[in-house]
Structures are given as C-alpha cells and as structure tokens.
Amino acid sequence: MGRSDNLRDFTVVITGASAGVGRAVAHRFARAGARLALIARDAAALDEVKHEVEARGGTALVLPLDVADADAVFAAADAVAAEHGGIDVWINDAMVTVFAPVWEITAEEFRRVTDVTYLGFVHGTMAALRHMRPRDRGTIVQVGSALAYRGIPLQAAYCGAKHAIRGFTNSLRTELLHAGSAVALTIVELPAVNTPQFDWARTHMPYQPRPVPPVVQPEVIADAIFHAALNPRREIWVGMSTLKAILGNMVLPDFLDRYLARNTYEAQETVAYVSAARRDNLIEPVGELHRTRGSFDNEAANRALAVPGPLARLAPALAGALTGLSIGMLLARTLQALRNGGTATRDRRGFLR
Secondary structure, three states: OOHHHOOOOOEEEEEOOOOHHHHHHHHHHHHOOOEEEEEEOOHHHHHHHHHHHHHOOOEEEEEEOOOOOHHHHHHHHHHHHHHHOOOOEEEEOOOOOEEOOHHHOOHHHHHHHHHHHHHHHHHHHHHHHHHHHHHOOOEEEEEOOHHHOOOOOOOHHHHHHHHHHHHHHHHHHHHHHHHOOOOEEEEEEOOEEOOOHHHHOEEOOOEEEOOOOOEEOHHHHHHHHHHHHHOOOOEEEEOHHHHHHHHHHHHOHHHHHHHHHHHHHHHOEEEEEOOOOOOOOOOOOOHHHOOOOOOOOOOOEOOOOEEEHHHHOHHHHHHHHHHHHHHHHHHHHHHHHHHOOOOOOEOOOOOEO
C-alpha cells in the first residue's frame, strides 16, 4: 500500500474546512486515513465534517476560529502539534469575498476580505512554519486561483488578495531556499468551482452571484490538492480555463481587459434577484449553508486537467520562440534580396521568396 493510500500517521491541518473545497479536501484525506485538524468559524459545521471524516476512515480535531485572528491560528497550530507530535501538511483555504465594483465596496469590506483571504493565509503559513522548520519537513499548500494572475470585474477585493498570496508565497519560497530548508511550498491555482460561496458571499449586485463557466466540482479540486500535498510542485494549474486565463494574460493582457469588461459582469450573475433577506458570511458564518457543493451541480464537471505551472508556461514561450524564428527568417530573406541588388517579392500566398 503506497503512501497516498495509508496516511494514518499523517497530520493535516485544513483552514476553511467547514464547506466547499476545504470540506472536500477533508473527505479526500479522510479516505486515506489521515489525522485531520479542521479550522473554520462555525463549530457546528466543523462537528458535521468531523463525523464525515470519521465515517470515511480518518480522525479529526475541531478548532473553531477566525483565521483573521493570528493568535488564535498560532494557538491552534500549537494544539495540533501537541496532540500529534507535529504537522505534516498545512492547507490554507479559508476565504470570503464581495461581489461589486470597487466604488461600491467599503473600506471595511476590503479590509475584511484582505484579513481573511490574504492575511489568513499568512497567519496559517507562519503557524505551520513554527512547527515545520524545526523538524525540517512538511508541506504548505496555498489554495489559489486563476484570479491570482488575472483580475476580473466585480471581484477586486478577492483578486487583490489572491495576487498577494502568490507574491507572499514566492518571497517565502526564496527565503526557504536560502535557508536550505526542506519545507515545501505549493500553490494550486483553481478555476471556477461549484461551492456555497456564491450562495453566501456578500454582493452589492442586483442578481445572485454565480461562478464564471466552465465550472468544476469541489471533489475534483480536492483530488488535485491531495496529490499536490503529497507530491509538491511549485504550482499546479487546474482546469483548462485556468490555463487560458493565465497564459492569455501573459500574451494578450489588453485584449483580456476588453473581453472581460464586455462579458464578465453578466457571466457572474444569475437571473434571480438578490433577496432582501439574503444573509452573507463576510463577518459571521451562515450556518445552514455549510455544505461541500453549491447550487450549480447541473453544469459542474467531474474532471479537470491539472498541470504543473512551469510546464504550462512553456506554451507561450514556445509560441514566442516560433514567432521570433518566423520574423528572423523573414528579415533574413529580405536582407538577402537586398544584398543581391533586387527587391523581395512575394509568391501567390503572400510569402517572401
């Protein structure tokens, strides 16, 4: 039985474990028998996840807290290490967001999204390092997004936080390399996922939020995170839409600005009006909506491509190299024609000869 089949001596901490991707990740590690520490704000929801973990073959320690509270995160890490003797994997997943144009988001809302979605990752990473560095082993997984590379309308607060996570993680990676540390860092960049965030995220828009299609199920993401935790790479990009967004932004950022401005407002809204009674989880959790999947089962895919980011980056590099080669050949033929005292002519297809 391989390592990924039997993790009974493996301790995994998951933030944002009460719903969506975090809950699906807890289920995936539970099937391998791992010892889990579940972090989120809603204690009752975490108790539900604990029972689900135990039914799948794992064990779970419930640690209800807000990841924006650094001291609470550090204390939770200490409790996990005291209980299990160390931490093997720490997965940062907790997030909140606001759907609105920048001019309709308050400073307090920006601060709250940043405190949870960015600083929550910083706090979790710092807490993990306190226990991993002395043992010189462990893996930290940052659950990222294609939006860490390409900002889109209506999600400036979230996109800013995801960009910050990538910058923070890249800086930390160089520091660990400088220190000769064996602690591993990996970022898993996600596409749109069918989670409850669209049912409980704060919105100032007239219609209910929705993920930009194509959409995948959280269990697909959980598999990618599971494998990334056990076989860490610098980055993992999940979903063809993630590759298109990241690579497209590298090659044609101005085109994407205009494309997203034209298409992405409506792509993030359903046809259902936002109810006046709608509750959101920006400040307090919404207990009844804690579940793994959101409201888009009818369109969410059960599989997605997952590739290492450095490998995917070869695509635009290859395209650039071929373009450069073509231009070089064009210039060479033109110069040769001029040296011969003639002018360059074109064949019927328009190519120089």
